Amino acid sequence: MPLPVADTWFTAQKISEGVTLILEPHVHVLEQANLWLVEGRDRDMILDTGMGIVPLKPFLDSLRSDPTKDIICVSSHTHIDHIGGVHEFDTRLVHPLEAEEMAAPSGLNSLFRKDVPEQLLQTFLDAGYPPIDELLIDALPHAGYDPASYVLRGAPATGLLEEGDTVDLGNHRYEVLHLPGHSPGGIGLWEASTGTLFAADAIYDGPLIYEGPGMSVEAYLQTFDKLKALDVRIVHGGHDPSFGPARMAEIIAEYEARWGA
Ligand SMILES: [Zn+2]
Numbered sequence: 001m002p003l004p005v006a007d008t009w010f011t012a013q014k015i016s017e018g019v020t021l022i023l024e025p026h027v028h029v030l031e032q033a034n035l036w037l038v039e040g041r042d043r044d045m046i047l048d049t050g051m052g053i054v055p056l057k058p059f060l061d062s063l064r065s066d067p068t069k070d071i072i073c074v075s076s077h078t079h080i081d082h083i084g085g086v087h088e089f090d091t092r093l094v095h096p097l098e099a100e101e102m103a104a105p106s107g108l109n110s111l112f113r114k115d116v117p118e119q120l121l122q123t124f125l126d127a128g129y130p131p132i133d134e135l136l137i138d139a140l141p142h143a144g145y146d147p148a149s150y151v152l153r154g155a156p157a158t159g160l161l162e163e164g165d166t167v168d169l170g171n172h173r174y175e176v177l178h179l180p181g182h183s184p185g186g187i188g189l190w191e192a193s194t195g196t197l198f199a200a201d202a203i204y205d206g207p208l209i210y211e212g213p214g215m216s217v218e219a220y221l222q223t224f225d226k227l228k229a230l231d232v233r234i235v236h237g238g239h240d241p242s243f244g245p246a247r248m249a250e251i252i253a254e255y256e257a258r259w260g261a
Pocket residue numbers: 033079081082201238239
């Protein structure tokens with residue numbers, strides 16, 4: 001059966017002053033990442049860029065109060081659902097351990113289930129995600145779109161972000177946290193003054209993925225220790241709705257128990 005054509009590819013929801021959550025609702029939930037637009041005084045930031053099925057930047061510019069303002073693109077890590085639009089931005093930042101992967105993606109690069117490695121499919125099912133149909137999308141972005149034409153392009157970094165670095169938007173200053181476990185160079189952004197943590201795939205309120213290439217439970221446990229030390233008020237994850245400190249502690253405790261920590 002042919003797929004329907006989507007009314008709109010991206011949705012946007014204002015979460016707080018200057019912070020907008022962007023989603024791709026027609027992408028299967030397991031590859032449907034949270035893309036975070038933060039509009040700053042001096043520059044804007046997009047944290048993660050989705051699958052790259054359609055251009056993201058024009059949509060962002062339609063949302064931004066000043067689309068002529070500089071915008072920096074931060075990749076929390078380099079899985080397919082987080083770097084699809086990175087090539088659209090002039091400033092592209094990522095952790096050094098994943099810079100090579102961002103420049104030339106070597107992982108999943110297809111919308112077809114048949115191209116997802118069997119082991120990865122099993123990992124997702126075991127984690128609690130629903131099964132995938134033939135495709136990772138349930139609608140076409142426009143009439144005539146050929147899912148077989150999909151390519152995850154990637155792009156070389158123009159700068160690197162390591163533990164302790166700062167991403168400065170003028171009125172917001174985020175400290176970079178290295179949060180490996182889900183991926184070797186996963187990073188989060190932490191604003192101590194407001195207790196705001198953009199945690200990406202290190203922690204979110206859904207099935208965490210910790211078994212696969214580049215993943216490590218041992219590293220994940222250290223990442224959890226780092227998160228537990230933060231005086232968090234709100235966590236914006238890489239997937240699923242945001243949550244507060246009590247839920248963060250619950251999620252961490254659940255996985256620590258599962259891993260026998
Ligand atoms: Zn993800």
